[in-house]
Amino acid sequence: MPPRTGAPGSPGASPIGVFDSGVGGLTVLRALIASLPGEDFLYLGDTARLPYGTKSAQTVARYSVRAAEALVKRGIKALVVACNTASASALPALRERFPELPVIGVIEPGARAACDASQSGRIAVLATEGTVRGGAYLDAILAIRPDAHVTQVAAQIFVALAEEGWSEGEAVDAVTERYLAHLDARIDTVVLGCTHFPLLAAAIARRVGPSRQVVDSAATTARAASEVLESRQLRNSPLRTGEVRLLATDSPERFARVGQRFLGSAIAERNVEAIDL
């Protein structure tokens, strides 16, 4: 029987790789850390090529495979694709390239959270241009709940607001108003289909009103990752202290400065390693 608690040298002892186009995926990393005590994490933000949200599916798949190769080379036991655009465009390419590696995206868990929350089956998905264009949330929600009605809203400027650290204020409210003024009254659930958007959750919730639930993928993705690790007997001991390492393809200074808003705790620049892909 393989060791279940990840003794040094066992497959369970390797870190979980987490990949995003930039800092947005740190909202997912935060949920993973909270849900998976004892695990080590190796996070890679492809900041030199961000944003993925406006790029074509082929380009996003190519960049994602390259980023995953860098993580696999350092030794990871599973890969969480903590970027909606990459989850929408790159999962097949990643699974083909690494057939042995468990790969977990954020779209299916996000769709599940939306279906669990919705009474009416009328769901709005706020996402980047790329995610909306690919229709991945639409497909994932309809796979779970074939009678659902899904409205997609490409809300690209939310990414820039979150990166700038503008979570509140008139500018945030005005952008939110312009994107969400015409939501169908029957919609009762709004999915934040981009890892940047949780930073704007309060403003979005205010605009859509208390009768609607605002959900995101972070918690359900962490649950999905936990299930995959358990089923493959890859969980590390929850009693040990996990370690988090951060890699970025562009300036560690900016990654640390902007990233801490997404991670929800301070990041020292010296803890971010710059790598070239």
Place this chain on the structure above:
Amino acid sequence: MPPRTGAPGSPGASPIGVFDSGVGGLTVLRALIASLPGEDFLYLGDTARLPYGTKSAQTVARYSVRAAEALVKRGIKALVVACNTASASALPALRERFPELPVIGVIEPGARAACDASQSGRIAVLATEGTVRGGAYLDAILAIRPDAHVTQVAAQIFVALAEEGWSEGEAVDAVTERYLAHLDARIDTVVLGCTHFPLLAAAIARRVGPSRQVVDSAATTARAASEVLESRQLRNSPLRTGEVRLLATDSPERFARVGQRFLGSAIAERNVEAIDL
């Protein structure tokens, strides 16, 4: 004596290369076309790697050299770097890599336009994070006018607004207000130090008021390019009909759709060639 009017096969017959991180540089291409009748243009938007504005100087220089190599391989007689961030970070690397090629950036012409317009010598520069961090406008303005006082404003969200095609409305006004609410009263000139910002010129001009001039680099860059071509006897005949070819490193569909707002005239998707760098 070399032919002055660009007979076929002469150096003057080659197109002028224009390079930008994406579609913003089309505002500069528009001014070049208007100022240089008879010239052919080969425009490359590095849309697969945009935006440059949030990336480090080293990364921007590396990407710029790679893009310029693609243009030089196709044969250009001069290179206009129609991107403020790349002009701020990559001109030395480009001139070192292509010592024979005339390379014209947008910062120095933009600084000249600002100095010409300002009475008080108090100038505000609105630019991307990268351009502000590098301080290139600051240096260029002080080189022309050592007694100037320059205020830099990093206005990254303007890029997202322009890309989304939001030139007017409450959201634009609220973002403009947040960036420009605290401008020193003595500032009489505002430079649009990013090629995306001319799309927001009306909203910006309204906010800064009629006592201040809003200037950009497009017209002065076209004049600088014209002077360089004349001095090197590289002008093509102004009597011929010039041709414009467009290249993009990502989706031609998005380039055409978003780009036409910047070029100010329609772009057919079939006229945009996708290239890989």
